[in-house]
Amino acid sequence: MATEQRWAEIAIMASGDAAQEAIGAVITEVVGIAGYAATAQTVTTYLPVDERLENTLLTLKAALTDVKRVHKIPGSSDEITVRFVAEEDWATAWKQYFKPQKIGTRIVVKPTWEAYDAEPDDVVIEIDPGMAFGTGLHATTRLCLTGLETHVFAGASVADVGTGSGILAVAAILLGAGSAVAVDNDPLAVRIAAENVSFNGVSSQVNVYEAAEPPPGQFDIVVANILAHIILALAAPLFAATKAGGVLITSGILAGASAEQVAAGLTKAGFRETQIVTEGEWASVVARA
Numbered sequence: 001m002a003t004e005q006r007w008a009e010i011a012i013m014a015s016g017d018a019a020q021e022a023i024g025a026v027i028t029e030v031v032g033i034a035g036y037a038a039t040a041q042t043v044t045t046y047l048p049v050d051e052r053l054e055n056t057l058l059t060l061k062a063a064l065t066d067v068k069r070v071h072k073i074p075g076s077s078d079e080i081t082v083r084f085v086a087e088e089d090w091a092t093a094w095k096q097y098f099k100p101q102k103i104g105t106r107i108v109v110k111p112t113w114e115a116y117d118a119e120p121d122d123v124v125i126e127i128d129p130g131m132a133f134g135t136g137l138h139a140t141t142r143l144c145l146t147g148l149e150t151h152v153f154a155g156a157s158v159a160d161v162g163t164g165s166g167i168l169a170v171a172a173i174l175l176g177a178g179s180a181v182a183v184d185n186d187p188l189a190v191r192i193a194a195e196n197v198s199f200n201g202v203s204s205q206v207n208v209y210e211a212a213e214p215p216p217g218q219f220d221i222v223v224a225n226i227l228a229h230i231i232l233a234l235a236a237p238l239f240a241a242t243k244a245g246g247v248l249i250t251s252g253i254l255a256g257a258s259a260e261q262v263a264a265g266l267t268k269a270g271f272r273e274t275q276i277v278t279e280g281e282w283a284s285v286v287a288r289a
Contacts (some may be wrong), residue, residue, distance in 0.1 A: 006049040009083040010057070011042045011212070012064065021281045024138070027064045027256060028227070030056065038100075048083060071225075104146040107171060112199060123174045126198055127167050139243035140251040143277060143284035144168050144225045151221055151286075152177050159183075159219040159241055161234070162226035162252075166208065172221065173202040173210030181219070183211035206233035214241035223249040228258045242271075242289040251284040259283035 010223065011231065014023050020038045026043050027036045036045040047053055100110040102122075112118045112128045147166045148171050153160070155178040160169040163182035172180050182197070184190050187210055194208045214237045224231055231238070231250050242248050248271060253259050255278045262285045263274040271287035278284075 008047045008049050008053055008057075009044060009085050010047060010060070011044045011081045011083070013041060013080075014038075014043050014105060015041050018281060021139070022067050022210050025281075026060070026067050028252070030060045035060065041157065046085075052057050055248055059110055064100075068224065089090075103142050104149040107145050107149055107175075109145075109167065123171070125167060125170050125174060127165055128192075128199070130135050130160065138284040139178060139252075139279040140284070141167060143251045143279055144223055144249055145171055147251075147277070147284055147286055148172050148175060148221070151247045151249065153220070154178075156220040156241075157218075159215050161214050161221045161222065161224040161238070161241075163193045163208065163227070164189050166196040166206070168223050168225060169193070169206050169208070170197060170200045172223070174200065174207045177221070180206045181215040181217075182206055182208045183213075183215055185210065185212040211236050217241070218243045218246070220246045220250065222246070225251045228253045228262050231262055232265040234264050235271075239266075239269045239271060244289055246289050248287045248289065250286070251282065253283045253285060255281055255283040259285055263287070 009181065012023055014020050014258065020043050021041045024036050028042070036043055040247060048125050094108055098111045100108060100114050100116045106123045108116060108118065108122045108124045110124055110126050113125050116124065118124050119237045145168065148168065152172055154174040154176045158169065158172040158177045158180040160180060160182040163169055166182055167171065169180040169182035182193055190208055190210045197203050197206045197208055213234060219241055220243055222238055223239060238248055250262065253262050259276045263276055266274055266285060266287045271289055273288040275286045276283050
């Protein structure tokens, strides 16, 4: 008989958009694909209870000490509470944060368990994120979605590097792309992305598999919502994966110096016409090959 998975609910005291965005960036960096949710006073994420949990918590506390000092966020890294919950309790807790939302001019991201009365021109993406990053709640996902809305054309080929929940690959197809390849280095993300691809009825157009680098071949559009240092490390493979004249859309990047470094790194790799688009403390760097 299978043992039910238990989760650790990690709540970190923080208020204000800037503080919560900074802490969210640390969670994304340390935890990996796990998303997070913010309320008025806390930032919350969920981790599976396994042999990695203790080490992850120690790493998270150390990183939070640094970010609170740099961003002058009141409080200490000790303001973390941990509560253990069963799978069904985790699912219920997560769902309270995720509601339908309009992004850009046409895209609507809707959780699978919520009803939504769509307008005729709406492109509705149904997502059950599980523990994979990418509900559309975060600025980095919204930046990539609006980038896709701008650049996707009928029949385009798309590569989604670090797909997470699969939301960007699904969006590309629903916006009119002909095919997409979605890769992630986390097997849990791959499973969840494949489920979301299937739920949105685009399995015949999206290939999802586990990989740490861009897929082989060249694509009209490459999207990578990961982290700045990983984008820089993959700059050459990302350029190789983008057709001449094609577009790379990246995010997971803090606005300011980090975005400028990514733009410079992509230019060095061969991209041109780099553009930085920001939302709050986050940025997307869009470049043409």
